[in-house]
Amino acid sequence: MSFDTKNIRNLALLGHPGSGKTLFSECMLFEAKEISRIGKIEEGNTSSDYTNIEKERGNSLFSTLMHANWKDSKINILDTPGFDDFVGEVICSLKVADLGVMMLNAKNGVEVGTELIWEYIERFKSPALFVINHMDHDKADYEQTLEQAKARFGNKVIPIQYPITSGAGFNKIVDALTMVMYVFPDGGGRPEKQDIPASEMERAQEMHNALVEAAAENDEGLMEKFFEDGTLTEEELAEGLRIAIANQQIFPVFIASAERNMGSGRIMGFINDICPSPADRPAAELADEGTLACDANDDTTVLIYKTISEPRVGMVSYFKVYSGKLKAGDELVNQTNRNSERFGQLFVANGHERTQVDELQAGDIGVTVKLKSSHTNNTLNDKNADRQISPIVFPEPRIRTAVDPPSKNEMEKLMRALHQIEEEDPTLIVEQSPVLKQTLIHGQGQLHLDLIKYRIEKVNGIKMDFIRPRIPYRETITKSADTMYRHKKQTGGAGQFAEVHMRIEPYYEGMPDPTGLSVRNTEIEDLPWGGKLAFYWCIVGGSIDAKYSNAIKKGIMQKMEEGPLTGSRCQDIRVSIYDGKMHAVDSNDMAFMLASTQAFKDGFRQAAPQILEPIYDLEVLCADDVMGDVMGDLQTRRAIIMGMGTDGHYQKITARVPQSEMYQYSSSLRSLTQGRAKFNRRFAEFSPMPPDLQKQLIDEHKTELAEA
CATH class of the missing domain: 3.30.230.10 (Ribosomal Protein S5; domain 2)
Structure with missing residues (x-):
């Protein structure tokens, strides 16, 4: 079945690890009857997180494409990892999504991962809504989480729902948009609609009025109507909210318990009825500074946003149709290398399960296999079009390691496997350094590098060990x-x-x-x-x-x-x-x-030689209660603290640190802060090395030469 552009919704599930994205996606699929039972992460049977390593770790490491047919619409769901090491998966998902659904943990509030991902929502100018999840947890705190969201993301954060009670007794949601109360059975599932109790009516009405005002603010006609009548009709309210959300004027807040399937159906209804379709979003930016409207009647243009290699299948390409219609068997031209590619089969996906379809229209997201020479970030057009979607910009690597070279035969196999993964993962860089005489792998964090090692050993059957990379020192006089x-x-x-x-x-x-x-x-x-x-x-x-x-x-x-x-x-x-x-x-x-x-x-040697070491500007974002530990660790790394400040609810430390002291910093920081911190670094300068360390380095070099 092919869906019209106006009936397509593309959303990315976002949030800090543990916020409940994967289980919430299960609830959405179950509510839409795409699956017959809700899977469990600990049992490894969810539609998302289907790879072996995700099942072993119990966390999302890759973005997963799913879809749910809801009423007359198709909702494409991209479940993304929460760890910043896999930010590339988040970025490529936001590139093709038209809505960000930010999951918040009602127990922990706005966490570091939330703050980091919000930067990308702002970069992509993505409409977004919040879901405060885990409302059934004993330590759930709706009010505090909502206040933190408002403090960090501004007055555009507007609640639509609130709970009567939180914690183990959570089973009632007051909805200020529909002005009803949803009462859930003990085990969760489909709620019963009831009148809002008199004791809650004043609060609910106040929230409703705030929604009406927010909806009216974005349309002059609605504003006049609001001033004349003091309210808006249900249809006018829906239209005003649609405009406001599409233009990032408001960020609605919902509540849920994915663990007990409470609230997902109502949120899906809101996404279907109110949230923007691809046709409601601004035209896509082109590489030549032009734009491309999402129009099914235009020539066909698609962007490959992700590629993976699967055993017995080969290269699997995930793409979004930016304009036109794509039919099975169509031939498109790769704008980068001018090669023709035949889309022999088209699929829609629910995790690893794929269903073949005949056609996908502008705005839809799909899957194909066995493209010969097209990869992530490639634009493909039909023969009448000549345009390129502005490519996804991935972050620079933040960590590096060296590969302990195996035998020559194994090394050749290893390099082929590494370059295959590099082709799939644009945030990974494999470098053969003639200067350092090492093979270097640059990634986003230690988890990222551990995943590469896992794939090389488990999938390719090649033993790979990481060793400390050499430092590109400089010498002068x-x-x-x-x-x-x-x-x-x-x-x-x-x-x-x-x-x-x-x-x-x-x-x-x-x-x-x-x-x-x-x-x-x-x-x-x-x-x-x-x-x-x-x-x-x-x-x-x-x-x-x-x-x-x-x-x-x-x-x-x-x-x-x-x-x-x-x-x-x-x-x-x-x-x-x-x-x-x-x-x-x-x-x-x-x-x-x-x-x-x-x-x-x-x-x-007679001119007072000096070794210069590379120094990096380091920025650490962490929670207030671990700031002392982070500072103490930096001091052991010869860091010079350049400044301290705040960024939202978090502390920001800026420092200058020698590259030689940054080895495995990602792991150390995660251990120190229980994952509640993030860092980025960039090269600053070469600086003279302390005399004692310089002598030690020279002596080590002499020893290496003597042993060679």
Whole structure:
């Protein structure tokens, strides 16, 4: 069955881990009769969280597509992970959703994960509503959770429902929109509608009036009607709320107990009746700064928002139809690589279960298999269209690790498997670092890296161990030194001879010419790894022919790529070549290159060398009661605290931390805060290393060279 665009609803279930997203999706599917019984997370039989690792951990690690046919509409449901390590799954879901359903835990209130995800709701300008879940928990606190939501997200947060009682006795919901009370049987399920008790009428009416005012504010006609009559009809109220929600003017608040299936049916009704369809949302942004309206009568354009690889199936592509109609068997052209792709089969999904369909219309979300050369973020069009949906922007990695290299044969298999996962997961970066001589994996957090390891070992059958990654230190000098080196080699025939005299100094922009030398030529080289080499040719009288200048510079550059102290790259050095000797027969480029390399190495060690370590700006968001522990941990990591402040209900710590002290920080922070914290980091600068640590690093390098 194909649904018209106006009868499609696309929602992403969002929230901190433990807020109840997966179980709430089960209730939605059950209420819509898509499943015959509500699964349980501990039994591993939910429609979402169907992979083995999700069943083992009892948490969502991937986004899962489901759908529920409700009345005349189709509600596509994207259940997303709560852990920030898997933020990529949240971002790609919000890209294609038209509504964010933010689950709040009535026991814990607004948690860190809620705050983090809200940033993406704001970035995507997504309409949103809140569901305060776990209302049946003994420590559920509706009032406090609602107040926290208002304090963090503003006065646009407007309650539609409230409970008569919370905790184990929770079974009555007062609804200020419909002005009825829903009374649930003991085991949950379908409620009975009753009149609101007289004792609650004043509060319910006050909430109702607030909804009417919010609905009227967004339409001049409704506002006039409201002023004239003092109220709105049910149809006018629904239309006003639809406009307000679509434009992010209000964020309604509902309550529920997913554990006992209380409240989900009413929320689905609201989503169906009031919340925006894809046609009600602003036109999609295109990469060329144009826009594309969600119109089934336009040419067909789809965006692949997610790809996964499944055994015995191959590549599975999840996509949204942004315009037109997509029929089974249609051929579309990939806008990026211009390859044609045949959508041989179309499916709608409920977790791992897929049902084949003949057609999907603009606004709908579907699945296909075996596309040859199309991946996440690719736009595909029919032959009449030439446009590209603005791609999903994924966050930069926050953590890295190195791979302990197995045997050569295993390494080849491992790299193929890693690149396969990298193709599916845009938040993962696999790097072969020639500088560090390691294979590095960059991810969002330790859980993210653990998931990669699990997949490599369980799915691909390849043993993979993580080891501490090397640090990309830099080497420089802090004072001037004059040095020389004579390279002389006789091998029976033509020999090798070159003598080079040089002065090396710390380089900075605008520094004066070297004292006592006559500068003939200046080259300022921007080094590929950052910093500069200033190469001055100061030969007077022809002691070295200028034709050897490039060879001398090349010898210096070779040593700068693998510095004298630790083998790290050198930067910000000025080298002045001011004297030397050559031989009419035995001098050549190779001889001068070797002589300059050795002269630079000797001079470098005499010029008060300094190792520079990479420093990162770190920002930590955490709960107030764990701030002391976080600060204490940072101090053990040689961190310099740059500032402290608040962000909503949470404390924000900014610090500068050496990269070498950030290894496994993700795991440490999660352990310290019980998962109630998040961090991000970005490179700041290279800074001089403390003398004792510099000596230790140099000694370790000498030991490595001796053992090699």
